[in-house]
Amino acid sequence: MVSRPTLGADSIATVSVRPAWSFLTNHAVLLVYVALHPDSTVRTIALDVGITERATLAIMRDLDLEGIVDRRRTGRRNEYSVNFGRLSMLRRGGTSSPLTPRLFVDVVIKTLFEIASRAGMVVQHAPPTVVEDSESQARVGSWGFFTNHMLILLAIARDGSQTVRELSGAAMVTERAAVAILNQMEAEGIIQRRREGRRNSYTIDYDGFLMFRGWQFETWRIPPELVDVAITGIRMLASRSGA
Numbered sequence: 001m002v003s004r005p006t007l008g009a010d011s012i013a014t015v016s017v018r019p020a021w022s023f024l025t026n027h028a029v030l031l032v033y034v035a036l037h038p039d040s041t042v043r044t045i046a047l048d049v050g051i052t053e054r055a056t057l058a059i060m061r062d063l064d065l066e067g068i069v070d071r072r073r074t075g076r077r078n079e080y081s082v083n084f085g086r087l088s089m090l091r092r093g094g095t096s097s098p099l100t101p102r103l104f105v106d107v108v109i110k111t112l113f114e115i116a117s118r119a120g121m122v123v124q125h126a127p128p129t130v131v132e133d134s135e136s137q138a139r140v141g142s143w144g145f146f147t148n149h150m151l152i153l154l155a156i157a158r159d160g161s162q163t164v165r166e167l168s169g170a171a172m173v174t175e176r177a178a179v180a181i182l183n184q185m186e187a188e189g190i191i192q193r194r195r196e197g198r199r200n201s202y203t204i205d206y207d208g209f210l211m212f213r214g215w216q217f218e219t220w221r222i223p224p225e226l227v228d229v230a231i232t233g234i235r236m237l238a239s240r241s242g243a
Helices: 009-014 026-036 042-049 053-065 084-088 102-118 148-158 164-171 175-187 206-210 224-241
Strands: 069-074 077-082 090-092 137-139 191-196 199-204
Touching (some): 026 053, 042 053, 084 090, 148 164, 148 224
Antiparallel strands (some): 069 077, 191 199
């Protein structure tokens, strides 16, 4: 069973305050959490992640309706299993031109499945599958897994010379929102901006991404191995684009 590390009083005092933004939505955070802790109660999930029990229930309902998380009643508590095969089929944006590149998404899903499988849990997660473009499904609706910050970062990985207008178009946000996101990531040391003539170019600081304060939640953090593989996926995306 994967342990739930907690922070002592001394440690909590030294942890930097989390920024008001993240690369992962609450849906993604809860998905990672239940994949690693399938016997958790709603109360435990809410306390460890730092959201309300009502919000936790609503998110778990969304994941259940989408067929991503299956819930099974065992005695007085639930057990959760993740359908990674179903998760592999979803992309944010259109299937022909998804906002979340398969190269990045697939490596993250595969690693999360491997981490969960090594934990020796009773509940078995359905493994990820190789999905052809024709089988991919657009993730539409009011929620997704990656925030606009991640979409902008992925767009920079593909081409750091894009203008704000081009980056905003790649993430389907307003130019004003794109500027705010770029400023926030630069302030956190995740991207570096360089002026070239009349336009800016952007590069990703992978150490800054690794050390991002937003990976830590209330008493739980995203597994470092998952952050590492996200970096690998972004690097692969950048190398394929020649960035």
